Amino acid sequence: MDGRKTPLYDAHIKGQGKMVNFNGWQLPLEFEGIIKEHQRVRTLAGLFDVSHMGEIMVVGIGAETFMQRLVTADCAKMSDRQVTYSFLCHEQGGVIDDLLVYKFSSQRFLLVVNAVNIEKDLAWVKAKAPSDVAVWDASEGYAQLALQGPRSQEILAPLCTADLNALRPFWFVDQTMVAGRTALLSRTGYTGEDGFELYLAAIDALPVWEALLGQGGQHIAPIGLGARDTLRFEARLPLYGQELSESINPLEAGLGAFVKFNKGDFVGREALWRQKKAGLRRKLVELEMVGRGIARAHYEVYKEGRHIGFITTGSFAPTLQKNVALALVEVEHSSAGGMVEVSIRNSMVQARINEDIFYESVYRRKGKKGE
Incomplete structure (x- = not known):
C-alpha cells in the first residue's frame, strides 16, 4: 500500500x-x-x-491584523491560549478550508487544517501574507x-x-x-x-x-x-469536501455563526454579506429516512418529482439507531417536517426534514444548562 x-x-x-x-x-x-x-x-x-492533519504557523508583528483579513473569525477578540473554529474563504465566499485557529499571542497563531488541503492552504496564506508576517508549514514537526x-x-x-x-x-x-x-x-x-x-x-x-x-x-x-x-x-459536524467546499459556503452550511461580519473586512466578506442580505438560495438540512435505504453522498434529492438538491453525507447513526443524512436543498423546500425523496439505486425513497434528529454534542448540552 x-x-x-x-x-x-x-x-x-x-x-x-x-x-x-x-x-x-x-x-x-x-x-x-x-x-x-x-x-x-x-x-x-x-x-x-x-497526525495527518496540517499545521501552519503565522508569526510576526502584523500577525493579528493579517489574521483578521484572512479568516472569518474575529481573532482580535480572542484571548491568548484560546482556540476557535473558522474558515478560509475565497473572494466569492466559498470555503478554501475549515480550520482551527490557536492564538498564542497577537504575534503568533497556529492554523490546524485538513490534510487534503495543506498545500493549497499554505500557498493561499503565503500569497496573502504581508512582509511583516512569516508563514510556514510546521506539519512535519x-x-x-x-x-x-x-x-x-x-x-x-x-x-x-x-x-x-x-x-x-x-x-x-x-x-x-x-x-x-x-x-x-x-x-x-x-x-x-x-x-x-x-x-x-x-x-x-x-x-x-x-x-x-x-x-x-x-x-x-x-x-x-x-x-x-x-x-x-x-453530531452534525461538517466535513470539508462534503458539507463545505469552494462551491458551498458557510452560510449555506448553517455555519453563519462563525462568520464575524462586524469585525471589518476579510476575504469573502462582500460576497457573503450580499448573500446574507439577499437571502439564501439553498440550505443544508437534516433528513431522517422514512423508507428503507441509506442516502449516500451525492445522491439526488427531489420534491414531488422535481430535483431540489443532493446529499452531502448519509449513514446509519449508531447512537440514534436511524438512517439519517445531510442534504443541500433549495431553501423554499427546506422547512422542518417537509417530505422529500432521495434517489437510491434508481428508487425514490422518502425522507423527512427533521431539525432535531441529530446527536446533541456535549458543548451544546452544557450550553443549554448554562455551564
Whole structure:
C-alpha cells in the first residue's frame, strides 16, 4: 500500500488495524469494528491518530491584523491560549478550508487544517501574507492525537501536569507534560463528546499513545477513521469536501455563526454579506429516512418529482439507531417536517426534514444548562 506513514503506523499494525490510504496517508479505518468503536467513544473513551492533519504557523508583528483579513473569525477578540473554529474563504465566499485557529499571542497563531488541503492552504496564506508576517508549514514537526469521550479527563489527568478542571472547551495550554513528554493540549475534538487534542513531537507520539491506552485500560481503545466519520456526522459536524467546499459556503452550511461580519473586512466578506442580505438560495438540512435505504453522498434529492438538491453525507447513526443524512436543498423546500425523496439505486425513497434528529454534542448540552 502506498502512502505516507504517521509515527504510529507500526502501533496500528500491531493493534491489527485495517489500514487504508486516506488522502495519501496510511491510516487505520477500524480496529474492532466501526459501530463498536463509535459506541465506545460515546460511552467511554477512544484514542485517535490524527497526525495527518496540517499545521501552519503565522508569526510576526502584523500577525493579528493579517489574521483578521484572512479568516472569518474575529481573532482580535480572542484571548491568548484560546482556540476557535473558522474558515478560509475565497473572494466569492466559498470555503478554501475549515480550520482551527490557536492564538498564542497577537504575534503568533497556529492554523490546524485538513490534510487534503495543506498545500493549497499554505500557498493561499503565503500569497496573502504581508512582509511583516512569516508563514510556514510546521506539519512535519507535529504528531497529533485525539482523546475523546466522557472518560477522557479521568484517563488523561494522572498523566498530565495541566489542571484539566481549569481547561475549558476551546482553550489550550502549551508546554505541558503528558506521560513525561512535552505537548500542546487543547480541549477540542471532532466527535461531539468532551475530549482533548494533543500536539507532540513525532518521536513522542508512541510513548504517549501507549501511556494513554495503558492508563485507560478497559475504558479506552484505539479508534479508526470509520468511527471518526460516523461520530462527527452524527453530531452534525461538517466535513470539508462534503458539507463545505469552494462551491458551498458557510452560510449555506448553517455555519453563519462563525462568520464575524462586524469585525471589518476579510476575504469573502462582500460576497457573503450580499448573500446574507439577499437571502439564501439553498440550505443544508437534516433528513431522517422514512423508507428503507441509506442516502449516500451525492445522491439526488427531489420534491414531488422535481430535483431540489443532493446529499452531502448519509449513514446509519449508531447512537440514534436511524438512517439519517445531510442534504443541500433549495431553501423554499427546506422547512422542518417537509417530505422529500432521495434517489437510491434508481428508487425514490422518502425522507423527512427533521431539525432535531441529530446527536446533541456535549458543548451544546452544557450550553443549554448554562455551564
